[in-house]
């Protein structure tokens with residue numbers, strides 16, 4: 001979708017911590033690292049080597065981990081083993097926390113005039129994500145400032161773990177399958193994390209595009225999107 005480049009630009013500069021963590025890992029491991037922060041609370045840490053680059057996927061909760069935990073992560077990435085007692089207790093504590101308050105729940109508006117975001121979200125979460133996505137969702141504001149960004153139909157903020165859907169979509173003539181597709185797209189961002197690799201960002205890597213097409217009404221949503229432009 002065209003609007004995305006803009007929407008990710010809006011949210012990405014505010015996640016410097018991911019960059020800092022990646023740099024720390026590179027320094028300590030002495031090799032290039034690609035870091036993807038995820039919202040996957042089942043597999044919180046995984047890694048593989050791709051083209052000589054250590055590709056790490058880590059749950060974003062570890063952005064707030066202390067040095068003891070970080071040391072264990074570094075050892076694990078280097079040796080692919082380790083007892084990791086600090087890591088485990090950090091995980092235990094934070095996993096409970098994630099369950100209790102998945103995201104900041106302030107000022108969330110999900111019920112629109114024509115489309116109910118939380119209904120769409122719950123169903124998509126069940127169908128495509130095994131109900132593992134914890135991001136909050138809300139209609140965006142209708143302020144004049146945001147009206148300029150009309151083409152940004154949806155966005156995901158990693159920092160607040162919140163999905164915002166542009167209220168221009170809350171209309172009778174916008175089919176539910178299209179709104180659902182936009183919600184699905186932003187949920188994919190939440191589930192897959194955002195790759196941080198040097199200064200270049202891969203907002204929609206190949207794997208993202210592949211999973212995007214798994215949406216059952218993908219064709220229908222795309223047809224509607226291209227049809228409305230003439």
Ligand SMILES: [Zn+2]
Pocket residue numbers: 004185189203204
């Ligand atoms: Zn996107």
